[in-house]
Amino acid sequence: MQYHIGVQILLFVSLTLLLGVFLRDLLKKTQVPYTIALLSMGILIGLLQRFEAAWLPDVYNQTVQLVADIDPHLILFLFLPTLIFESAYSIETHLFKRTFNQISLLAVPGLIISTTLTAAFVKYVFPWDWSWTVCFMFGALISATDPVAVVALLKELSSRKRLETLIEGESLLNDGTAIVLFTLFYSMLVATNGGELAVLSVLLDFSWVVSFGFLIGLLGGWLMILWIGRIFNDPLIEITTSIATAYLVFYFAEGFFHVSGVVAVVTLGVLLASQGRTRISPEVKGFLHHFWQMMAYLANTLIFVVVGIIVAVKIQLNDPQAWLMLAILYIAILLIRAIAISVLRPILDKIGVGLSKEKTLVLIWGGLRGAVALALALSVTQNENFPQQMGEQILFLCAGIVVLTIVINGGSMRYLLKKLGLSELPAAKQKTVDKAELKIQQSLQEDIAKMQKDENFAHTDWQKIKQHEYIYQEMAEEELAHLKTSEEELIIAYKRRLLESEKQFYWQLFDQGMLNVKSIQLLNKAVEKALDGEPIIYPREDLYFNQIDDTNFAQAFYIAHGFIQAQKASKQNLKDLSAPISFQHKIMYEIDKNLQQMQHYLTEINQYEPTKVQEIQTLIATRVLLNKRRQKLLDMQFQGMLEKAEAEKLIAEVETEIYQIMQR
Incomplete structure (x- = not known):
């Protein structure tokens, strides 16, 4: 049937x-x-x-x-835009910028080294008579560290944000580089029917394909930013626009201009995560992130099952020589990746965030292969210009490497991270977490004491509740002493947490309408600079304009107003982190210096143009009150005091007014 x-x-x-x-x-x-x-x-x-x-x-x-029998191009065009856009859009843009030199070095020169060494290995070790062009094509497809596999595993297993960003960024750009190289060698092979390798032509084509792919992603990103900048709080429009743009830039790059779709989508995602964040409606940001996380989860679920089915159904299992070559190739690609990273390590260690020995080992072992490599191998088998036996050999080796790296390398990643001491937070950072946990436990114990006096809980079995490990713990300061940390490491950890919370606080102010686009960008840039290297609480001189005039007056006011509120919030956060008293005094002194200096600066601003100050403060207060009105309407709808249609009509009126204020 x-x-x-x-x-x-x-x-x-x-x-x-x-x-x-x-x-x-x-x-x-x-x-x-x-x-x-x-x-x-x-x-x-x-x-x-x-x-x-x-x-x-x-x-x-x-x-x-x-x-x-799925078309390999369908795998690339259906799954890659979702997976790559979600990864690029979710990446920590500050860390991505800091590690970009390392990422680029690994993704371009690193992959070229791996491709070249793999091609030479295949040419001289394999018993099959492959031309140099075929060897380089195979080297390119098998050297791609697939973001589908790497990112999924690292997010599950790693607790190191810098390491995760480095591997995630490398696998994203590495994947694009591999597809470009594969396509160039593949096209050359088809055009010349296995002729000589034209190195100069490959380099020129590679530069063109990557550069134009970047420009397409940049153009698509700016067009999307301009469009959604006209929309206010409409999740259906903003999210649908992001889906359409991600797929369109990939299609136009790959299918129409024949350049790198991966580079285009990565550019789009990073641009929206940085510049586009101020254009997406505050109420939609969280929804948008959750939506793309869901999309990536669905795509990952489907693609790994599809890869498994293709491997089981398509590959030939009756060639002992191919099995031997697969075993040798698996060892070889691990050694080749180790050589490529080792060659580049002297440079990698001096740029970006550095690269320790432990992280280098994770980087080598984390070079998994996945659906992209398999899709490229399938495209070879489906081309009638290639000998059938050669296509089957390439598919067998590629499928075998995909399975071996995911199962062996991926399966042992947790053990490796633990063995290298990378599965846990650094001691100083962990101590700040434990301090926060201690604060929470003390607060819960106070809540229990109050609830015991409440007649609504008169018959509660408090002894049973106190046995619950997440509700009642007898924690003491002495229990934290086993974490060996120097005073310098610990104070750096506290400062870094305060700066991270300060950065998040600015976005909260922006969402509430208390900062404009330019001021949030300048404040974020300043806090990111303070986070680079050893974190700096004080001084923050880059927040001050040398001279206040009509061109920068509004920005100066917004920055001063936002920074003062952030420093006050940092004082409370410092108490909540339960830092040692000696640390609190040192850091609190720096925060107070910031407040004192900025208060003096704000006084100068107020004296320069009191009328303009009044206009800006009135605008801010209006926006804040309109936001409160909208929230109260949402609360009344949730409580059933207003019907949905009634609430939506009133909310729409408020949002129209908010949008008009935002355009001033």
């Missing part, structure tokens, strides 16, 4: 997502990474179809075969 293809695809997607939900729930209490479980299930599904289990229905076999 034949089933409609559309129905089969719908059935596969639905059941795969359900399988993902089941696995995710099942793995919560285990240390098995979700992605490895998905890949294993995909292989099992494919093997059942391949060996024709008699008890399986025809629709199962037909659907699995349909998935195994």
